[in-house]
Amino acid sequence: MTTGGGVFVTFEGGEGVGKSTQIRRLAETLTRRGHDVLVTREPGGSPGAEAVRHVLLSGAAQAKGPRFEAILFAAARNDHVEEVIRPALGAGRVVLCDRFMDSSRVYQGVVGGLDPEIVVALERIAINGLKPDCTIIFDMPAEEGLERVRARAGAAAGGQGLDGLDRFEKDEIELHRKRRDGFLDLAAEDPLRCHVVDARPAAGAVAAVVLSIVQPLLPDISCPTADTVR
């Protein structure tokens, strides 16, 4: 368990696999059961990192290349870790984070083509020793995830056909397929931390699988501890 008694769970995968949907459902379930839950995301999660998110997802940094983007992701991550995640874990909270270091390993590293030594060095600086207790990797064919993303963007635009996609969502389908493979490879390399979950079933069925993975990591809050009983 992470320092301070909190539990740090990250959610990863390609575009449109249902990370936000599942985090929202899990947070509702855990909160109802009495856990103190923090939902956060990357890039972003702290005021400084949210500003960097806009630069990255708008595509403003793309022309500078993967190294420049990777440095921005790392700077945003370090701010998020030190300003938000570490304090929350120190306070014993359950932190549910939409993407974290594995997205950098896959998007900028394995698929982005960044020198592995740079990926490792940036990760070390960014996370400063803080690793997830558990990582859920949602898996589905890249085409199906992108269909969900396009449907979501279309609905948000009131069905007016605006593409509404961010810098990474707009990439070629072959890159999305490689990202899926990259996440599966990471999961195979670190099976104690990473759990691959089939993202295709209905949201309720996926949520049940996610809960079964996270539940054993949580502190038992069913009985009062000795020092709360007077």
Ligand SMILES: Nc1ncnc2c1ncn2[C@@H]1O[C@H](COP(=O)(O)OP(=O)(O)OP(=O)(O)O)[C@@H](O)[C@H]1O
């Ligand atoms: N199990 C599911 N079955 C069908 N549709 C789903 C399922 N889960 C999520 N969706 C829908 O798919 C779309 C994408 O879901 P969501 O935003 O949760 O994915 P995401 O992984 O967070 O996306 P992104 O990669 O863009 O952050 C949403 O419109 C959501 O309602």
Ligand SMILES: Cc1cn([C@H]2C[C@H](O)[C@@H](COP(=O)(O)O)O2)c(=O)[nH]c1=O
């Ligand atoms: C943390 C992180 C993210 N990315 C990419 C992956 C996604 O395309 C976007 C984030 O958008 P989302 O809708 O919030 O999932 O950013 C990345 O390339 N590297 C990273 O470290």
